[in-house]
Amino acid sequence: MPETMDAWVQNAYGPAAAIHRAERPTPVPSKGQVLLKVRAIALNAGDVRIMQGDPMLVRPVFGFARPRQPIRGMDVAGTVVALGPGADAVRVGDEVVVELPGGGGLAEYAVAPAARLVPRPSSVSPRDAACLPIAAGTARQALDAAGIAAGGRVLVIAASGGVGTFAVQLAASVGAEVHATCAARNAASIGRLGATTVLDRDQPLRELPAGSYDAVIDIAGTAPLRDLQRLIVDGGRVVLVSGQGGRVLGPVGRMLRAAVLSVGSRRRIRPLSAVAKPEMLRELLALVEAGTISPLIEAEYPFDEAGAALARVEAGHVVGKIVVHGV
CATH class of the missing domain: 3.40.50.720 (NAD(P)-binding Rossmann-like Domain)
Structure with missing residues (x-):
């Protein structure tokens, strides 16, 4: 595993224009976590809210002066590449979908709680799967x-x-x-x-x-x-x-x-205060697999243009979803 990775980071709360690409240490999964090679990230209005620290009521949770997690992107499809202690129900090589707590997705690698992982059916693309959580x-x-x-x-x-x-x-x-x-x-x-x-x-x-x-x-x-x-x-x-x-x-x-x-x-x-529900995500993936629902995707961005993808969500009135592909 490389010691460093590419990521899009912010050093303080603010607009998408302040997000920049940087080299970061590759995270190491701790107890109950796995390391994912990120394949696709779907952005949400919540990513922009955290990016801006708006409203200020969220800052005790996400960080007072700056986000504790400097990398945005919560909805991710990826491949398990390493296991932390106790992540025994998952195997290296598994293709999964997850809602990351607070972010971390706009990077080559991301750590995720093993308990939140849901297997991605082979017939559902990483792009479509990432749109769901x-x-x-x-x-x-x-x-x-x-x-x-x-x-x-x-x-x-x-x-x-x-x-x-x-x-x-x-x-x-x-x-x-x-x-x-x-x-x-x-x-x-x-x-x-x-x-x-x-x-x-x-x-x-x-x-x-x-x-x-x-x-x-x-x-x-x-x-x-x-x-x-x-x-x-x-x-x-x-x-x-x-x-x-x-x-x-x-x-x-x-x-x-x-x-x-x-x-x-x-x-x-x-x-409504929606929360991550892995079993519900499993059911939603099955609906996509069956052709019952399908994400409406306005635009897809390469990883090199992740900052522009965040700016598009920040601008508002996105039709459906914005997806960033992994490195």
Whole structure:
């Protein structure tokens, strides 16, 4: 194993323009960890949040003055090349997918908790597999929280991003009637993913009939909460996947308002805190293998252009996913 590796690093919180390529020591797996040769990295909005240290509420977890993990990229497909003590359930040479805690993916090698690894089926490419952990995992957890089932009607707000494109497909795959909002230029793509009705993202939600949906999945995080609550039937649920807020507390204020509005109401608003679930990732890989869902990928970048890939995610309004290929 080489002593050093290429990686994209940041020395302080800030924009993608400050990310630079550097030589770093190759990490050594500790107890319960493995070392991966990275084959593909899918970037998420969460990578940009950590990169910027925004909101400041996350800094006690990720580092006060600078990120403790200076390498971004959490969703990775790779090959196991070394084992730490106690990583006995994995073998060198295994092809796996994983959500790395906090990052580390934009490098030649990355350490990963063995308990989070999921085998990658040979028929699923590293590119497609890397798109699943956070985006598809969050979409699936949001739909579960909303109680989506066959025959239900769901509205996915901001459906053209990574989470949204998977939410549309997953809801349609269980027999739900899917309505979605997105920019007009993306409407055809979202329709092909399974949305039967696609609304312009600029259409005010208050113009839609009250009680139109069994569930609303709010990914944009900007709509007035009362407008969202008004859209669902009694016993329905609004699930908040993200939310806008201040520089310090981020979406916490919106989450608290959602809790207040839900007290005594039959139209509940539930904030979602998605977590890594390896068994769910295994199921999602099986759905890709079966052709039931497929990542919508806006662009792929070589490792040499990983900084540009982060800048694209930072700019916002990515359609589907951005993928960086390994060295």
